[in-house]
Amino acid sequence: MYPLNCVDGYRIPVREEVYVLDIIPLAAGPATISSDQKLSLFNPTSLKAGPQLNLLTRHGNITCAKAYDAGSAIVCTAGEDGSVSMWDLRQDARQAEVARLTDNQVSVLSLACSSAGFSVAAGTELQDHQASILVWDVRSTPIPKLHYKEVHSDDVTELNFHPNDHNILLSGSTDGLVNICDTRITDEDEVVIQTFNHDASIHHAGFLNDTEVYALSHDEKLALYDVAENHENGAATTDFGDMREVLGCQYIANVTAKSNGAGAVIGAGAHDQQAFQLIHLTKGQGWNLDRDSSVSLPGAHSSEIVRSFCFYDEAQTVFSAGEDGFIKAWKPNA
Template sequence: MTDFNKYCQEAAEEELPDSEDEEDIGDEDTCSAQELAALFQHQYRPHDETGVSLQREYVLNLSADQGFTRIAAGLSSSAVHIYNLDAGAGKLANFSFLPPTDCPKPVSVCGVRFLDEGPHNVLVGTTDGYVRLYDLRLKGEQARFKYTQNEGIAPVPKSITCFDRNGNGRIICCGTEQFHNNSFLLFYDVRERRQMGVYCDSHEGDITSVRFHEQNPDLLATGSVDGLINIFDVKEADEDEALLNTFNTESSVGRLEWHKNVYDKDIISCITNTGDFKSYESEEGDEVASFERSYVTEAIRRKKAANFNLISAHNQEDGGVFLLAGTNFNKGEILRSVSVTSKKSLQPLANFQGNKQIVRDSLFDSKRGLLLTGGESGIVTVWTQESSGASVSSDKLKVKKEKKSRKQAPY
């Protein structure tokens, strides 16, 4: 038995329920296996997998370069693994390792992003308040961005919760937790390595997601636990003038993504921290779709919404949007997707068989139909549509061993 297989077996044994009460929280499908196969007509299996370490580290964030040839996986230890992806073969190969932050207190990654169109420059955001720039062709970090207090500005927290870079790689925006009744959006100029400014009046809770539009480098969407999604034109230095639109989800915003509808209009989607899905036209403000947690649970043909886990919303090559969802029951073995077909309708799409973990983040390459997932068992998985001999065998799972143990809470 390989070290990685032994690790997975030990983790599974540790997580077995030790009381009848815990067994009672079990979950099951709402239809037979034959009905599932008929409904979810696309079947996916793991084509390649790699474990990031033997230290029970979570994969919290995934990012791909524009060509989908290089993958960055950010961990709960604040380390980052870089992989080369042979998209044609669906295989991962270790390329580089960015060590964890040297900090006396526990620090985790709050985001990883490739800076530009190429596969070399990677930004890593960590909860100690820094965004670090690495050039994978060189040794060590190349720049470090952290907010410096300006006179007349309210105190800014020393930690950040999320970040993104804009479409041309010139600007970084970081979101912070609420601090002294203020939540901050911090801006940096990447090329000049300088602090640009701050927005601090548009959110009243921890900022949980910031997402620049991929084609329009000046368009920014932000979300917060206050339930608001704000759309900004960051060309404007004044926050009131920069604010273009606001949507109230009446929930707590967890994750934002940009999409296009059939009329080429910009859509912003939101996964809430309560497992609901909502989307809006960013300019007109009309609601495009809204699905409660219980409805999406039914759509993936599971019984208990309490175990439900809505992970990501992805763009398809034909312009459609699908939701990746699963359950937290039994190490997250259930992983399925449904397509958004109308404002109030979801259609079963794909079933992902052989999942070994609760998934925390995912990437989708619409041109090749590849899905990548990372999660709480520290595994990065490449999923491909099922064909004969396509699934990965257990003796080929890989793991990168670390010499130093860094056990800590994954948050």
């Protein structure tokens, strides 16, 4: 394990407690959403200067955000009132909100975006015995083109489009299921083409590559599944179990797949030790945790939980955000 140095940082300057909820990596720099209902864009070389753009969202409580087009700095946000907004962060604050997708009043818990498919998907919490997945075509009306009501029986906590097929949508839920849906199919009885039962409430799930997915539960259990192979009952191909026991941590912030398909990075934290580390998940004969090449962020976000992290490989920089209201930049020793 080798440590990185904290080289830059910014804390939201308010008296009350504000969490930085998530980081969205864009070509222009890291964008964040925070519990003061802000969407902010930072200069990656000068966090301490504060946000280059600071936008007040209108979702009640903001819950999630995803990049629609990371290269063009277009981001979607959603929240408690059920609305989804699209923002062009190249515009000034008065013109940045370029679309508002409507026809949903139920709190949105998850988002997925595909610029290739001109699609934005939103997953809702369970209300009146129904949890929905809505899909909009951003070229047409603000009314959803698809509305699935029976894919999950509880809160839809995660959505992700397939990395190379914009018709395939992964969904995860507190019902314990990770479903693979083909959005070309409008018949709700046929739309789910594969189901994996993680047997625990899904916190995060996503594609590692074209055929393999990961699922991480709220009680920190991690397993991998194969979309291509016909495993009986959709059984896990690799089951790591409770990552708190495996890694000696207290929580997993997320699992981030590498864009080149060469594995993923697991962000594991222990707030009572003021520790956070990035552990590589690599694939050889099988999937393995590469503990020897793990990276630590000493001091992390003090005793507060790290909510999000991302890495800019070319700049050799890791960004982290936490419940202490900070976004921080980390680099190796020069």
